[in-house]
Amino acid sequence: MFDSRPDRSAEVVLVGRSNVGKSTLMRELTGHTVSTGSKPGVTRSPNHYDWVAEDFVLTDLPGFGFMEGVPEERREAIKTDVVRYVENYAESILAGVVVVDGKSAIDIIDRHSERGEIPHDVELFHFLRDVGIPPVVAVNKMDKVDDRDDRLDALCDRLGLVPPWQQWDETIAPISAKRGQITPLTDAVRHHLHEAKRDDLLGFF
Template sequence: MTNPPVSHKPKHGIKRKKNLAKLKTRQKAKAIEKIEKKNDAVTFEVVFVGRSNVGKSTLLKNLTGRNVRTGKRPGVTLKPTHLYFDDFLITDMPGFGFMSGVTKEKSDDVKDNIVHYIEEHADRIMIAVQVIDGPAFVEITERWDSRDEIPIDLELHDFLEEMEIITIIAANKMDRVKDDEKDDLLNDVVGIFGYDRGEGTWKESGALVAPVSARGGDIRPLISHLKNEFHKMKRDDLFKHFK
């Protein structure tokens, strides 16, 4: 009985896979090194924070002209998204609160990661833009109050103040509010956040409030507040990064 023929097939496939694995490892290392260099150069950061599905990513896209990951499903953004401009960094933080298809444990982890990120980079985070759903904000707050719980939005706002980070409240989706109802709504918003407006309206409260409509493209109040704060910090050079 003869022995079966010995296969002399070249092992090119295995070698090719090993080479591809090495290439991917090198590419990953270079990408990490590149990000680290960018991070080392950052001296001024603006973070965008808020509940899931309030329109942070869409607002950022309109503000900078840069493509930012967006989605209709709450919780699409689970990790910080960074936009680098030399020594200036804009960060879109993950949305907190309800996230479709995400467990409560994961949702809590996301919230904790937001806090840890801000604590870790507090020395370079000069401004936070806290985006809220203008039309729904009062109702959401009342729902939390009815359960004798402090709304996450207020916890976050207080935390940013404790960290001494200038906070702009961007009340988004204001195109859904009737013109003659906007002032009353914004009066309620600043009251919920604890600002005293005295005998005046929300404009006299001292709060940095920007009523905007990301989808409608009306973000001028936010740009105005940002530029004003940049000017106070002698960073007029940052104006060029906004549309």
């Protein structure tokens, strides 16, 4: 399923739950429509956007977490595939973009925590760090959020980052992909590309 990756030494990946707007964000970043499954959980393989002439690929990994009508074992298999992909290509991945829904992320994280589970978003954030990939949290759908600063501070708190969120602009990126408002994300990714001494890739963001 996951063996379609072009042979590139530099990569940025998008990861996250289903229905958080990863495909819309991918379209905004590349200027191209990315095919998506009609139902969550249908897309089981990564969507690669390959610039061919450049040594770089942008990858939208399948969404995971709760998906209506998708059996739990399948959901777990998707998550395992995503984790394995990131582990396999960790040395090439210069930034991992964790896309979350700004409206519902806190509620979802808290619901899982109250049940004694590690929420996927939190787990993914720390997993990227553990394998040496700088995580950037793209907090999507912020145009629908009223208590913006409170919500972003709360997200920092859940991720183990000390608020206020403004001091984490290389890590927390409030965006609205549908409205084309993604500059905080592209700025954060550009920072990590620069840190990786890959200024040749800045033009992609």
